Amino acid sequence: MTNKLHAVFNGQGHPDLKKSDLKDPKLRRIHAENLLRDGTALFSAVLLTDMLDFLELQIEAIHEKIHQICLNHPQQALSWLSIPGIGDITAATLIAYIGDGQRFGTASQLRNYIGLIPRKDQSGTVDKQLGITKFGCMPVRRHIMQGAWGIKKFSRDCSLTRYWEELEARRKLGQKAAVAIANKMISIGFALLKTGGLYEMPDGAQYLKRKLKSYKLEALIEHHSAKIDSDKSSIDC
Incomplete structure (x- = not known):
């Protein structure tokens, strides 16, 4: 998912933006709003950002469940x-x-x-x-x-x-x-x-x-x- 988001920025002329710059949820959205001028690209980036946010929350919840099973x-x-x-x-x-x-x-x-x-x-x-x-x-x-x-x-x-x-x-x-x-x-x-x-x-x-x-x-x-x-x-x- 991060690769797809990175590809959107790269395709819009921002090859200097690294994948590591897209790890933070807030920065992902800021980069999309500030750097992407094409409406379709912006829509794709926001959609991918929302999906990443959701997946990361799910992964965090799973890790917490694993943690609790071990501690219990x-x-x-x-x-x-x-x-x-x-x-x-x-x-x-x-x-x-x-x-x-x-x-x-x-x-x-x-x-x-x-x-x-x-x-x-x-x-x-x-x-x-x-x-x-x-x-x-x-x-x-x-x-x-x-x-x-x-x-x-x-x-x-x-x-x-x-x-x-x-x-x-x-x-x-x-x-x-x-x-x-x-x-x-x-x-x-x-x-x-x-x-x-x-x-x-x-x-x-x-x-x-x-x-x-x-x-x-x-x-x-x-x-x-x-x-x-x-x-x-x-x-x-």
């Missing part, structure tokens, strides 16, 4: 967010669809619900393993697959990055590796939901704190610290 379920959010590759949107999606995970008896049941279990084609003595079913909870599957691809670029040493390297060594590349990593992430998350724990890796606490700050979820850090203090008090007693 602090332990679940912490468990998921401690896993590399899982961001605030994926964590909120997992919380919304999976909850505390109590309705699933095993990690395999959860993976099957999401649609990450490989299909099988059995005929006589032939047993072929095909791609994932793609049935099940599509929103969770889509987001966890995106997170799995993120592990390939994750620079820290952890069990997930080592598992990706192991898969590549076994010639499981691309989508096959990503599906295997996604299954691993779900299994790890399921175990963490059961125990209330966090994913462990070198310097994991600092990594999680930085991650929470980047998503403006610092309140979860306080929850985690309070839980640790509570656990220590219980042990002392």
